[in-house]
Amino acid sequence: MTAPPPPPPPPEQQDKMRQADNSGIVTGSKPATVSKQYPQSTFNETKVDRDSFYGAIRTIFADSVLKTQLEQLRKQGSYEAFKLQWHPSYDVRPLQGAKARNDGIPPSLFWESDVGKWVEAACYFLMSGEASSHKAEFDAAITELVNMIESAQQPDGYLNIYFTVVDPAGRLKNLRDMHEMYNAGHLLEAALAHYQYTGSRQFLDVMIRNVEFFMKEVGPNEGQIHGYPGHPELELALFRLYAVTRDQRHLEYVRYLLNERGVSRPEYDNFYHHEAKLRDDILNNKVEYQQAHKPIVDQENILGHSVRAFYLLVAAADAGGQLQVAARRLFDQAVRGKMYVTGGFGSEPSFEGFHEYEHVLPQSTAEGGCYAETCASIAAMMTAERFLADKLDGSVRDTLELAFLNAALGGASLDAKAFSYANKMATCCDETAFRKEWFEVCCCPPNLSRTLGLLGGYTWSANVDADNKSISLNVLLLLSATRTIPLGDGVTATVTMKSGMPFQGHTTFEFAAPEGWSWDLHLPSPGYATDVTVSVPTTADNGFLAATLPATASVSLDFNLPVRILASNPAAHDLLTVTRGPIVYVAESVDNVALDERFPHFEGVGLTTTATFTESEETLEGVTVTLLTSASGDFKHLDRWDLNQGYTVAKPATWSPVEDKVTLVPWFARANRGGAGRLRTSFARAA
Amino acid sequence: MTAPPPPPPPPEQQDKMRQADNSGIVTGSKPATVSKQYPQSTFNETKVDRDSFYGAIRTIFADSVLKTQLEQLRKQGSYEAFKLQWHPSYDVRPLQGAKARNDGIPPSLFWESDVGKWVEAACYFLMSGEASSHKAEFDAAITELVNMIESAQQPDGYLNIYFTVVDPAGRLKNLRDMHEMYNAGHLLEAALAHYQYTGSRQFLDVMIRNVEFFMKEVGPNEGQIHGYPGHPELELALFRLYAVTRDQRHLEYVRYLLNERGVSRPEYDNFYHHEAKLRDDILNNKVEYQQAHKPIVDQENILGHSVRAFYLLVAAADAGGQLQVAARRLFDQAVRGKMYVTGGFGSEPSFEGFHEYEHVLPQSTAEGGCYAETCASIAAMMTAERFLADKLDGSVRDTLELAFLNAALGGASLDAKAFSYANKMATCCDETAFRKEWFEVCCCPPNLSRTLGLLGGYTWSANVDADNKSISLNVLLLLSATRTIPLGDGVTATVTMKSGMPFQGHTTFEFAAPEGWSWDLHLPSPGYATDVTVSVPTTADNGFLAATLPATASVSLDFNLPVRILASNPAAHDLLTVTRGPIVYVAESVDNVALDERFPHFEGVGLTTTATFTESEETLEGVTVTLLTSASGDFKHLDRWDLNQGYTVAKPATWSPVEDKVTLVPWFARANRGGAGRLRTSFARAA
Incomplete structure (x- = not known):
């Protein structure tokens, strides 16, 4: 077992160190490195007013969402899983009824990360003095989880439920798919939060030992696996670990992980192809999915799985230098060409990722796709925050706010009982926009909780000279x-x-x-x-x-905050969306029953660029929002086409005025008030 | 080794049998079965006039394309492969530079089928008395290939290059992906053509032995693999074999293959999941790709790989009864909701297949997809022909003609040197529409050759009472x-x-x-x-x-044949296409240099529904086609948008008249006259 690193200073002293170190320069035998302030470490200087819009949202999370999520984690089995007992979901074989995904990855391979994010979120709220009615229960759960996690760690520092219980021989054999390093990243973030909250090193030391395990097994030296995580996350967590430990080896290790990614070596073109060959895996998967097709600094087009892409960019932005330049280039491209108007990312449900080309942003499955995972928008916020910490930029700030208030915030129902993973811009067929109680892979719900927990950290940054x-x-x-x-x-x-x-x-x-x-x-x-x-x-x-x-x-x-009707880049879709300030508006069936009955999902309904709206207020679960209602005739409709119709001889398009006044609700507040659950965010341009 | 079946009657006698059997009823111990006339068996009653449009096209194939394709098969290695020597492309490992596809299938796994289709095509043209300048060479090649194929057959009847040379233990272990039965189908079709052309049973007997091998190993009985081909083709070939052998066991076997597909058994939900488990393959692939997610009779939505889907429908149509009902339902849906206006099928390049939803038919990669494989349209023609043989239906005939004259016929350049596989409706970015000399998996080029070879069989059907x-x-x-x-x-x-x-x-x-x-x-x-x-x-x-x-x-x-501007179903794309008779027209850069320079790929160019066109003729490689030229102002353009632009505040759309007269060329004749190679088939509706 590697010797433990020097202990980090206690939190109080860290605060002082941070404050005394506003130059951001750490000296040492290595090149000077900027010491970042992370929202996770500063958030607790801010108290969000409970009697405000954001406060009301945070109260829902503190008082209800965290509790719901803890119950779901217990129900799912991930809570208990650290006891290293067999669980039926571990069977990845494509058997009838087995819980296997198309990619052969059992959902349980993500369990450490789900639990980690919940612990992290709970620590943030508890540190803020919130969730007080659940404090005893949450504290007990955190303690029990940390004890179980500690006991699940193997003597060599390895820590992974699946590869300890089910497949010990598979350890580190598939860094591309098997999430060992991804899980470590989330547990490390949880451990940092736990250390902040409790002052106890118990969990942090477990995770430092786990990091040391990876540093021993995966790295640039002879005898090591020259790999890197298929799902980035450990990288950004390591930067945060370094801010606590000031251990240069942690910094060097994240630099190795970032710089090795996508590198060709004399023995192979790509590490993931190489490890696949060693596994006798004949699939020649496209490693664009993991952003591993070329070194980060050479990537010009943001590709693959959207959450992976943004987690990687967070770390690359943190790394500075050419990695940060590349991260900013890819972030700007994503915002310009691959972002939904809500701040959602990822049009391709089949791989939860970006279309290869810009401006391909279909609104619904029936129109060619749409995914917009909650986690992708949270990760985009995280990326934006890193850039803003480096240099203020109003457009980056606007993106952070947009993604948070729309794509991300809509990931939970206001009654705290249901969550969304994909956030489609329009429903279709028999789809509804209603959220679900939980997911087999439930990365998004606790990710949103921790984001709300550390909201104060996103609100503003302070430097003391x-x-x-x-x-x-x-x-x-x-x-x-x-x-x-x-x-x-x-x-x-x-x-x-x-x-x-x-709203004002x-x-x-x-x-x-x-x-x-x-x-x-x-x-x-x-x-x-x-x-x-x-x-x-x-x-x-x-x-x-x-x-x-x-x-x-x-x-x-x-x-x-005038209503602004935004037009998409018309390269692939010429669509209009109603916005006001940072809020994107959506038509849903509950407000527009008659129109939705005639044109389900508002298909064939278009919008004019000259539409005007009146404002009204509504309070949902304590959160007051502004609704917008159009004038009669501002929306138009195509003559209802025959769904069974193929090609027909073209006639001039006839957009007829919709007599109904159409009411729009903020995107994040959608699907909270019953009704048929159909909706549409962006409309065809009605001439 | 199974005893050989009774020999089929010689071709002359078959003709008589067919003519004497117009009732279509075969009696025997099994239920009566309709005896079909296949275009492959009747085509040679028709002589297509060489001095006509279709004759000129066939002449290009007879005199040049077949020769080009033979040379490419030799160059590729597939010609020699039946000698069972090692070939570098057999290495499927994802090594640097190795010839492996993303799915781990080496291109050489398709080689038997490529060669088979060429033999089949050459036999048809030679039977027609065409390709006379190459007769000696083609006859020698056919003889050499048949001898090699015979010598490659194993004592037990097995016949597959890859699993004999490279992976004998892998035989029949992966019916889903490994194409053993698919290849057998194409070789069987080739053998039927060879038997027709030469009267020799040599090749046919080889293939009957191969069919008997599968009948022994794969079937419903205990000890047999209860599988079916991942890529349908053997099924439709077996129906044709039965028409020659009248061996009820061949008919029973194809009925088994069709009825077993997608069936759940007590031991497993799906055969492909079952065989994957036996291989220790953890991937839980979606078997919609192979149309094996449910029994054919229960399928309501045409899904997966387009070529596989239509090959399956050909056989299901041939089977009659509920299988035919299902085939017609799926065919009608495909034509109504999943067909490009050219008769192309398959919008999803990632799996060469159908979008899940109807009317999602993006024009180019940059607009979200488009594939439209040549083989898919040929297979749709084959399906249409089976329905028409059963019952005349003008709309089915129109589809057959549309798919043939546009999507399929455009699969070869008129100079006989290049071929297309995907047939995208619009180019984008640095893509051009120029065809390629050959493909690693080159199913389409010889498929088009055999289709042209048997054109007389598609022209008309005759029944003698x-x-x-x-x-x-x-x-x-x-x-x-x-x-x-x-x-x-x-x-x-x-x-x-x-x-x-x-044209007239x-x-x-x-x-x-x-x-x-x-x-x-x-x-x-x-x-x-x-x-x-x-x-x-x-x-x-x-x-x-x-x-x-x-x-x-x-x-x-x-x-x-007035010009008709066709409108797509506007559910996902509101697009207009110029057609005249069965011919779809496309704008390409060579005719419209100035416009294409201002709006590359004609992006941002729209069409009015009231456009009028003047006709002109042009002769390309002996084929005379009618071009259409618009009046000035019939096309319009959007103000050129900034490609770097994300969302902007919407302004009223301004379509400005395009002063240029836009010239359109028949789709099949596109990319034959040089120029920049950019094109667009369907245009936005310009208000």
Whole structure:
């Protein structure tokens, strides 16, 4: 067993270290490396106002969603699985009734990651003092899980349920598909959260031993497997581990994993082909799926599984240098050419991934695809956050907000009982948009929980320059919250933001720092906003508005949020979508029963670019949202075509006005109010 | 070794048997079975006029394409492969540079079928007295191949290059993927043609022994593998074998193969899952790809690989009863909902197959897909022919003609040097529409050759009622040809058809039968034709025009072929296509250089429903075709969008008139005249 690394400093001391280290430079025998602030480590400086839009959403997660998810994990068997007992789902053989996926991967191969994300989410909420009615139960569950995880670890540091219980000989034989390193990444993130929450090293030490196992077995040296994870995740977790351990070997290891990916060696063109050959696996799978077809720095087109792609980009963005340049290039391409208007990613259900070409973004299965996995949008948010930590950019911020408020946030029902994995832009046939209670592979639900748990970390970033007594504050999300910023020696500054976003464009800030300090403020100037005004002088800075403020100050930021009808790039689909501010709107059957009965799924219903809408409010499970209702005739319809019709002699298109006033609901709030469950987000352009 | 079956009657006697058996009923201990006339057995009664459109095309195949293909088979190694020597392409491991496909199937696994189709095609042309300048070479090649094939057969009747040379232990272990039965089907079809051409039983006996091998190893009885071919083909070949051997066991065997497909047994849900388990193959592949997800009679949605689907339908149509009902239901669905306007099938390149949903028919890779394999359209023609042999139906005839004249015929360049496999409706990015010299899996080129070789068999069907001295003639394709119909006892009738089709709607017929005979004629009344007139009284009969004629008669059929702009079902794409008669027209860069330079691939170019066209003629490699040229302004264009543009605030769509007159060429003749090679078949509806 490898000797354990030096212990990380306790959390309090880390905070100080971070604050004292705002230069971001760590010196040592290796090249200087930027020390990042991660939202996961800073989130708890922020208290989100419970009586606000975002607060109400977080309350649903704290009070109900986490509990639902814990129950589902117990029911599924993943909770108990660390006891290393046999479970029927371990049988991957394509037997009648067996739980095997098309790719031969049993769902249980993801179990560590599901549990890990729940532990991580629970730690964040509990650290925030939330979920208080469940605290005893959650604490007990966390303790039991950590104990089971510790006991499941093998003497050599290996830690994986499936390959310990079912297939010990298969260990590390298939890094491409078998998720050993992916699971380790999520457990490591959970361990970091657990260490933060409890101050106990128990779980973190388990995971450091597990990382050391991989460092011994998988690496660049002779006798090691020159591989890398088929599903990235460990990489981004290792960067966060390094921020705690400051162990250069952890940093070197993630650099190895990132740089080795997609490399051809004299013995083989691709590591995944090589390990497949060693397994006598004759399938010559396309490794674009794993973003392993060429080195990251050479990739020009974002391809393959969307979640894998973005998790990889998070780590590449963190790595800096040419890896970050490549990550930004691929992120920009994804946003420009492969993103749904909701901030969803991945049009291809068959591999949960990107179409090869840009602008191929079908709305529904019946129109050629659509997937838009919740996790992909969360991972895109994570990627955007890394870029923004490096350099502010208004368009990247807008994407973070868009993906969060629409594609990601819609991944749970407001009653906390059901979740979505794919988030299709339109239903079709007998599909509905209703969410499901759980999934065999249930990566998305706890991923959304941990994202809500650390929301404060996404809200703003702060850097303290003690020498110049200056606090730099970059506001990324406009919401209602208070942040307490430690300035060292027990002194703090506070900033309180109150915002009507995402529905009203009025936001106020109260800044309070000790005398002699100043604030270097950056406020967002969103692309969707008009008539942006700030109560203090500002200068435009790459999509942000910069102001310097004295220690104590009040600032208000105001803008209008007109309805904007957005057009897609018409290369493959010429579609219009109603938006207002960062919110994307969708027509669903519950509000438009008569229209949906005549045109189920609103097929054949088009929109005019000159449509106007009236606003109304509705409160759903404590969350108040703005609905939009069109004027009569703003939507039009094609004469209902015969579904049994093939090609016909063309007649001039006749779009007839729809007399109905069409009511639209925010995308994230869809499928929460019953009805037939059919919907459509983007409409044909009605002439 | 199983005892050989009773020898079939020699070809002359078969002809008599067929003529004497017009009742279609074969009696025996088994239920009565309709005895079909196959185009492969009747084609040689027809001589296609060399100085006609179809004759000119056949001349290209007879004089040049067959020779090109023979050279390519030699170059590829498939010709020599029956000598059972090692070949580098046999290595299926995913090694650098190795010839392995994504599915792990080496291209050489298809070699028997490629060679078989070439032998079959050469036999048809040689029987027709064509390819005379190559007769000696082709005869020698056929003889050498048949000798090699015979020598490659194993003592037990097994015949497969790969599993004899490379992997003897793999024999019959993977019926789903490994093409042993598929290859047998094509070789059996070749053997039937060879027997017809030479009168020698050499090849046919080899293949009967091979069929007997499968009958012994794969079947319903204890100790047998209860499987069926992953790629249908043997089934339809077995029906044709039965028509020669009249061996009820051959008929029973094909019925077993068809009825067992997709059946759940107590031991397993699906045979392919079962055999995968026996191979320790953990992949739980979707067997929709092989149309094996449920019994054929229960299938409601045509799914999976398009060529496999249609080959299966050919056999199911031949089987009659509920299998035929299911085949017709699936065929009708494919034509209505999953067919490109050219008669192409298969929108999904990733698995060369059908989209799950109807009307998802993207035009290009950049628009979401498009495949339209040449073989799929040939197989659709074959399916249509089986239905028409059973019952005339004008819409089925129209589909046969459409798929043949557009999707299939375009599979070879008119200079006989290059072939297409996928036939995409539009090019994109750096793609061109130019064909390729050969393919690693080259099923399509020789498939097209054999189709042209037996064209006379698709042209019309004849049934002789000797008792009533009546000749029933059903005309399926309008072209210039003469058919000599044996009436028994050496007496014949002739019918000569002269037609301007597919470009001019004037056709004449001269009927000459011995005195006392009459003709029961059915002429097509195509759906695309207007002002249809016949020079004799007719009655409408399900899309055909029926007339009774005396022994000697002249008939003329006339109709107009107006340009028709066809609209797709707008469920997924609202597109317009210019057609005239059975010919689909396409814009390609060579005729429209300036427009294609401004709008490469004609992206952003739309069409109005009121466009008018002028006609002109051009002769390409001896084939005269009609081109269409629009008036200025009939096509329109969107303001060129920024390819780097994501979502933008919508403005009213502005379609500006294209000043250029746009020239369109028949789809089959595309990519034959140089230029940039970009094209577009279907256009957005320009308001």
